[in-house]
Amino acid sequence: MNVTVAFLETSKQLENFNFSNKNKYLILCTQNSKLDLEKLNSLNIEYYGAIFPKLIFKNKIFEDGYLICILKNNVHIEFIEDMNTHEFDNSTLSNYNTLITIIDGLSDYNTAFLESMYEHTNINSTIIGGGAGTFEENKKHLFNNNGFYSNSSIIVMIDNIIDIGVSGGWQVLDGPFVVTSSKGKLLKELDYKSAFELYKAAIEKDLGKKVEVKDFYSLMKDYPLGIVKNDEKYILRDPISFQKDFLHLAG
Structure with missing residues (x-):
């Protein structure tokens, strides 16, 4: 598979990009970036995309911009509009050696969806991917020619x-x-103590200062929780909000 990747910093650059209807496009953009699907549709191209808090390109982190992956037309892309109702029984997943998956990271259905997807995948296949989404409530984070979608x-x-x-x-x-x-x-207690208070104390210990509750929405993205695995690796779970003594996790 030949993939060409381009990074564009402004919506104007996106509108003037040299798109071709001979290719398919995966468009990843930041939450700060303007996205006009009507203008993209006027270009008569097939595209799929997702929104993230930030993007990484060539060892730099960007809060504004668009990452364009140019895919040949023979690459098969499946857009799942609703993970809760989707069935893989007639899927062609098992015919492919590599699957790249982007899901709505804030969906209540992503775990069950990924488990079902794995069951219908060739055991020797490689699966990579991640979750899209931002801290903005009720926002739809995936899109294609037909509009924006959640779940x-x-x-x-x-x-x-x-x-x-992976590290x-x-x-x-x-x-x-x-x-x-x-x-x-919803994570309520750790060691029979308030999950939020214990989490807050750990962050304050690391920063060496007291932290106001209102500051936690900007801090949480830098302090995920880790579930210990037997091989001394961790499954990460990101806090996305809190209420009273509880932490609400993305997964």
């Missing part, structure tokens, strides 16, 4: 075999703690 997913299916190496890059600040009370994505 949705994009699956790019590729014949090529790729190897991956979180996070440092352990405190713990481990035992989850003593939770419900769904």
Whole structure:
């Protein structure tokens, strides 16, 4: 698979980009960036996209901009409008060696969807991907020619075999703690104590100062929680909001 990637900083550059109806496009953009689907549709191209808080390109982090992945027409892309109702029974997932998946990271259905997807995938296939979304409530974070969607997913299916190496890059600040009370994505207690108060204390210990509650929405993205695995790696869970003593997690 040949993929060309371009980074554009402004909506004007996006509108003037040299799109071709001979290709398909995966458009990743930041939450600060303007996105006009009517203008994209006027270009008569097939595109799929997702919105993120920030983007990384060539070792730099951008709060504004668009990452354009140019895909050949023979690359198969499936846009799932509703992960809750989607069935994989007639899917062609097992015919491909590599799957790149972008899901609505804030959806209540993403875990069940990914488990079902995995069951219908070739056991030797490589699956990579991540969750789109921002801290803005009730916003739809995935899109295609037909509009914006929530509880949705994009699956790019590729014949090529790729190897991956993954490292979180996070440092352990405190713990481990035992989850003593939770419900769904709501974390209530750690070690029989308020999850939020314990989380707040760990951040204040790292920063070396007291932190006001109102500042936590900007801090939470830098302090994910880690679930310990047997191989000393961690499954990360990002807090996205809090209420009283509880933390609401993205997954």
